[in-house]
Amino acid sequence: MGAMDRPVLVLNANYAPLHVCTTRRALVLVLAEKATIILNGRGMIRTPSTAFPLPSIIRLGQMVSRPQPRVRLSKQELFRRDNHSCQYCGRQDAVLTIDHVIPRRLGGGHTWSNLVTACAACNRKKGGRSAPEAGMPLLRTPSEPPATANYLYRRYLPVNQDWVPFIDGW
Numbered sequence: 001m002g003a004m005d006r007p008v009l010v011l012n013a014n015y016a017p018l019h020v021c022t023t024r025r026a027l028v029l030v031l032a033e034k035a036t037i038i039l040n041g042r043g044m045i046r047t048p049s050t051a052f053p054l055p056s057i058i059r060l061g062q063m064v065s066r067p068q069p070r071v072r073l074s075k076q077e078l079f080r081r082d083n084h085s086c087q088y089c090g091r092q093d094a095v096l097t098i099d100h101v102i103p104r105r106l107g108g109g110h111t112w113s114n115l116v117t118a119c120a121a122c123n124r125k126k127g128g129r130s131a132p133e134a135g136m137p138l139l140r141t142p143s144e145p146p147a148t149a150n151y152l153y154r155r156y157l158p159v160n161q162d163w164v165p166f167i168d169g170w
């Protein structure tokens, strides 16, 4: 990944984490005086005539309003919510699939509360039945994960540890 493509955390004017953009985009916002650099942890980028700091966090000068973020329902996010473990037997070392707790043909929806991670063996055993019919209780009641900043940005944190104090608590 080039230096200009590295992710930068964008904070709202009130310091709430807003989204992630590229370093290129962050510099454009800073040079246009729409944002200021909060953390400059990545050195400088030099051109023949000048040098710019490479931010890792910027903050918008004006408050941006937007709807409460939600976690998008996807296979990857379901695995993540369920901690990559089968929600029937708890196994983590198996081939994982997505199971409809109530099968679609019985009216079960494609929703956070009706989809769980299941190992291939449990999925086969359960077959076309609902979880209660199959006598297979769930380890946890599935629901939509809260879109906290920690949840939304967790995948960036291992390589962007300097973001942690700005994400905690949102």
Ligand SMILES: [Zn+2]
Pocket: 086, 087, 088, 089, 090, 091, 118, 119, 120, 121, 122, 123
């Ligand atoms: Zn299982």
